[in-house]
Amino acid sequence: MSHVPSPLDAHIGFWLRFISNHVSHAFAAKVEGHGVTVAEWVVLRQLLTTGATAPSALAEGLGLTRGAVSKLVDRLCAKCLVSRTANQEDKRYQTVALTPTGHELVPKLADVADANDAEFFGHLNDDQRAMLVGLMKDVVRRHGLKDVPIE
Numbered sequence: 001m002s003h004v005p006s007p008l009d010a011h012i013g014f015w016l017r018f019i020s021n022h023v024s025h026a027f028a029a030k031v032e033g034h035g036v037t038v039a040e041w042v043v044l045r046q047l048l049t050t051g052a053t054a055p056s057a058l059a060e061g062l063g064l065t066r067g068a069v070s071k072l073v074d075r076l077c078a079k080c081l082v083s084r085t086a087n088q089e090d091k092r093y094q095t096v097a098l099t100p101t102g103h104e105l106v107p108k109l110a111d112v113a114d115a116n117d118a119e120f121f122g123h124l125n126d127d128q129r130a131m132l133v134g135l136m137k138d139v140v141r142r143h144g145l146k147d148v149p150i151e
Contacts, residue, residue, distance in 0.1 A: 019120070022120070023116065023117075023120050024038070026116055026119065026120070027112070027113065027116045030112045030115075030116060031109055031112055034105065034108065034109060034112070035079065036076075036079070036081070036105075036109070037075075039072055040072055040075060040076055040079075040081075041109050041113075042062060042148060043058065043062070043069070043072045043073070043076060043082070044076065044081060044082070044098065044102055044105065044106050044109065045106060045109070045110070046058060046061060046062055046148075047082065047096065047097065047098045047102070048098060048103070048106045051097065052085070052095045052096065052097035053095065053096060053097075054093065054094065054095060054096070055069050055070060055073060055094060055096050058073075058096060062147075062148045063146045063147030063148050064147070064148075073096050076102070080099055080101050080102075081098065081099055081101055081102035081105060082096055082097065082098060082099060082102055083096070083097055083098075083099050084096055085097070
């Protein structure tokens, strides 16, 4: 007697990926309309919270490699959204901060993120949203997941 494999849609992971792909792709298209990628948005949003910070601290806070953060910061500097400043005592150390243009853009992108959430999850009432987020946070805690999703 052979075992019948479960169908794809019997798996929670299938539904998480299905929803995530649609939510993420819609958001990516919207932020790219403002000239940034989702990964760049994540860095910009983090810098709004932390203020001027070392790239290594930024990498640690986002769960990214220093190389990945360096490339993202390079791109954001080229777009005049972020600036790098060398430490006066030790030129090897840098600080990364939002420029005035970056400070102006982050709230606009946050509104885009809020609108994207509303588009996909606005039909849920407050209790349903809290339950869904709580369940996902529980999975994150139980598995010690740390890296911030950027793609």
